[in-house]
Each structure stands twice: as structure tokens, then as C-alpha cells.
Amino acid sequence: MEGKFIVFEGIDKSGKETQAKMLYDYLHKKAIPVIYTEEPTDKNAIGRLVKKWLVGQATINSGQAITLLYTADRYEHLKKVINPALNVGKNVICDRFFYSTIAYESSIFGVDKEWIRSLHKDMRKPDVVIFIDIDPEISLKRERSTPNDRLEKVELLKKVREAYKEMVNEERFFVVKGDRPKEEVFRDVCLVINRIFGV
Ligand SMILES: Nc1ncnc2c1ncn2[C@@H]1O[C@H](COP(=O)(O)OP(=O)(O)OP(=O)(O)O)[C@@H](O)[C@H]1O
Numbered sequence: 001m002e003g004k005f006i007v008f009e010g011i012d013k014s015g016k017e018t019q020a021k022m023l024y025d026y027l028h029k030k031a032i033p034v035i036y037t038e039e040p041t042d043k044n045a046i047g048r049l050v051k052k053w054l055v056g057q058a059t060i061n062s063g064q065a066i067t068l069l070y071t072a073d074r075y076e077h078l079k080k081v082i083n084p085a086l087n088v089g090k091n092v093i094c095d096r097f098f099y100s101t102i103a104y105e106s107s108i109f110g111v112d113k114e115w116i117r118s119l120h121k122d123m124r125k126p127d128v129v130i131f132i133d134i135d136p137e138i139s140l141k142r143e144r145s146t147p148n149d150r151l152e153k154v155e156l157l158k159k160v161r162e163a164y165k166e167m168v169n170e171e172r173f174f175v176v177k178g179d180r181p182k183e184e185v186f187r188d189v190c191l192v193i194n195r196i197f198g199v
């Protein structure tokens with residue numbers, strides 16, 4: 001049987017990695033096969049270029065160009081990591097997916113959302129998307145080991161949050177309130193996961 005494809009979305013520092021890794025541990029302890037992965041990846045040259053751009057080590061001026069790079073990294077990610085795992089029955093927890101590209105690139109550069117969608121038309125969709133919703137004024141105050149990247153600005157993230165919210169109904173996101181202790185957030189994550197896995 002194919003694995004389930006679970007995606008975490010949300011603005012910067014909303015707690016995606018924290019929750020994704022808690023979920024990984026939770027499923028792993030139950031002996032449910034699972035991998036954790038994230039986007040942009042560091043698994044191919046395109047993803048590594050995107051990461052350099054995020055920290056100001058590479059210049060890309062066109063919103064369409066950065067959108068295409070994110071998307072190309074994603075197709076590689078699907079081919080090399082996500083699909084092979086799902087096909088052998090492993091569940092995949094993915095920290096960010098194409099909803100991030102829609103929310104960010106439309107907000108930052110005004111890239112047309114329908115154009116972004118068209119690039120992803122043939123792409124596999126997740127079985128569940130968990131959107132961790134939080135006010136950027138709160139999330140950006142959180143500690144982090146690495147410096148803020150070029151996108152971590154309150155005004156920008158307010159727009160990104162709105163773009164995510166527009167997708168909630170259409171994409172059937174499971175919305176979790178992120179401005180609570182992580183154990184409380186995880187309790188809500190478990191509600192949807194238990195429904196999927198029946199555990
Ligand atoms: N519920 C929470 N309450 C308070 N702090 C939290 C909570 N969840 C995560 N954090 C802390 O906030 C910071 C960011 O969390 P995390 O890396 O999980 O977010 P993220 O959404 O993956 O961020 P990014 O988009 O920047 O990669 C970390 O220092 C983490 O320990």
C-alpha cells in the first residue's frame with residue numbers, strides 16, 4: 001500500500017519543523033514507516049541555489065525565475081525522494097510544498113497565482129496539508145539558530161499569511177493555531193493524523 005503524503009505549511013517560524021519532527025517521532029515510535037523531508041531541498045543544484053538566494057548569496061531578480069527554480073527543485077524532490085518513499089509504503093512528512101510557492105511568490109513579487117498553479121498541474125497532491133496559522137508579530141520573536149533570511153519581515157509575512165488563508169477552503173487545509181505551547185499544537189496535529197492512520 002502507498003504511504004501517505006503529509007505536508008506542513010505556514011509562515012516563517014510558525015513551527016512547521018518542530019511539529020513535523022514531533023510527528024515523525026510519534027509515528028516512528030508506533031513502528032509506522034515514515035520519512036521527514038523539507039523544501040527547498042539541499043538535494044540538488046537547483047535547491048541549493050534557492051537556498052543561497054534566500055540568504056543573499058545569489059542574486060535572482062525575477063519572481064518568475066525564482067518560482068521556476070522552486071518548482072524545478074520540487075519536481076526533482078518528488079522524483080528522487082517523495083515518490084520512491086510513498087511507492088514502497090513509507091509515509092512522507094514534507095516541511096513546505098507548492099502552497100509555499102503560491103503564498104510567498106505571489107506576495108513578494110506579484111507572480112500570478114494561476115500561472116504558479118499551472119506549473120504544478122500534473123504534480124502529485126498531498127493527502128493532507130496542515131497549515132499552522134500564526135501572527136508574524138508573534139512568530140518572528142521566536143528564537144532561531146540561524147539569522148533571519150530575506151523573507152522574514154512582518155509586513156511581507158502578513159501578506160503571505162493572507163495568501164495562505166485564501167487557500168484554506170479551496171485546498172482543504174487542516175488549520176492549527178500556532179501561537180500555543182508546542183505540545184498543545186501537536187495535540188491538534190494528532191487529531192487529523194489519527195483520523196488518517198486510525199491509531
Ligand atoms: N509552539 C511554539 N511555541 C514557542 N516556540 C516555538 C513553538 N514551536 C516552535 N517554536 C520555536 O520557534 C522557532 C521556529 O520553529 P520552527 O523551526 O519549527 O519553525 P519553522 O516554521 O520551521 O520556521 P522556518 O519557516 O523559519 O523554517 C524554534 O526556535 C522553535 O523551537
Ligand SMILES: [Mg+2]
Nearest residue numbers: 013016017095
Ligand atoms: Mg523550518
